[in-house]
Amino acid sequence: MKNSPIIALDFPSEEETIGFLNVFNESLFVKVGMELYLQEGPSIVYKLKELGHDVFLDLKLHDIPNTVGSAMRGLARIGADMVNVHAAGGEAMMQAAIEGLEAGTLAGQKRPKIIAVTQLTSTSEEQMKTEQLIERTLKESVLNYAELAKTAGMDGVVCSVQEAAVIRESCGDAFLKVTPGIRLDGGKNHDQQRVATPAVARKSGSTHIVVGRAITNSADPVATYFDIKNWWEAGFE
Numbered sequence: 001m002k003n004s005p006i007i008a009l010d011f012p013s014e015e016e017t018i019g020f021l022n023v024f025n026e027s028l029f030v031k032v033g034m035e036l037y038l039q040e041g042p043s044i045v046y047k048l049k050e051l052g053h054d055v056f057l058d059l060k061l062h063d064i065p066n067t068v069g070s071a072m073r074g075l076a077r078i079g080a081d082m083v084n085v086h087a088a089g090g091e092a093m094m095q096a097a098i099e100g101l102e103a104g105t106l107a108g109q110k111r112p113k114i115i116a117v118t119q120l121t122s123t124s125e126e127q128m129k130t131e132q133l134i135e136r137t138l139k140e141s142v143l144n145y146a147e148l149a150k151t152a153g154m155d156g157v158v159c160s161v162q163e164a165a166v167i168r169e170s171c172g173d174a175f176l177k178v179t180p181g182i183r184l185d186g187g188k189n190h191d192q193q194r195v196a197t198p199a200v201a202r203k204s205g206s207t208h209i210v211v212g213r214a215i216t217n218s219a220d221p222v223a224t225y226f227d228i229k230n231w232w233e234a235g236f237e
């Protein structure tokens, strides 16, 4: 699995997605989320794999253990490189997800990496306290979910850059810290609450960054992608 910036393909159709990707002349790490997957289904993942891209299938499963385990068994056959669930589903749900994924992985194929969403990067501490009634800091809540995910046997978590360092300390370097909420200096935050630049992400211990609108809404997506990739790889601003 590559560790180049993961481009969030938040598009409504295969046509728009492929049109967007056509201008890139290299194999990328891309993310298919619910917007695109719910329109196109598994065929979009087959197509992206055929084109040579690594695929993070971001469906954020969150249900009872049996349902998530069975869904993961089917998802494993689609051939994505990484999938995810919500850590809030609990340890038993995460374990069922891993078991389902293992059972569904075809002979000769690698089991996709599986990571757990902690607190969404669109959630602020204030919102977490008033809406989820969690009387801790947001960092403590994210770390709690990360440790639970590690205990359950997950390969890593989705978190914001602000929590990456503390998770690295507790869960180690190899535990994946996939961080969305990436913005360039002066860029719009949109609906994201916990944001950081690619260079700060690198310094903070993110293992992967997820970037959507900063690239897809750019007047020159290829140039912006390579700027972000360079900042990410060099770790400077």
Ligand SMILES: O=C(O)c1cc(=O)[nH]c(=O)n1[C@@H]1O[C@H](COP(=O)(O)O)[C@@H](O)[C@H]1O
Pocket (backbone or CB within 6 Å): 008, 010, 033, 058, 060, 084, 117, 119, 120, 121, 122, 158, 159, 180, 181, 182, 190, 192, 210, 211, 212, 213, 214
């Ligand atoms: O699991 C995710 O990928 C995810 C988790 C999270 O906490 N926050 C978050 O923004 N994401 C995804 O990351 C992408 C971020 O997109 P931009 O805000 O446009 O860069 C979107 O596709 C989100 O669905």
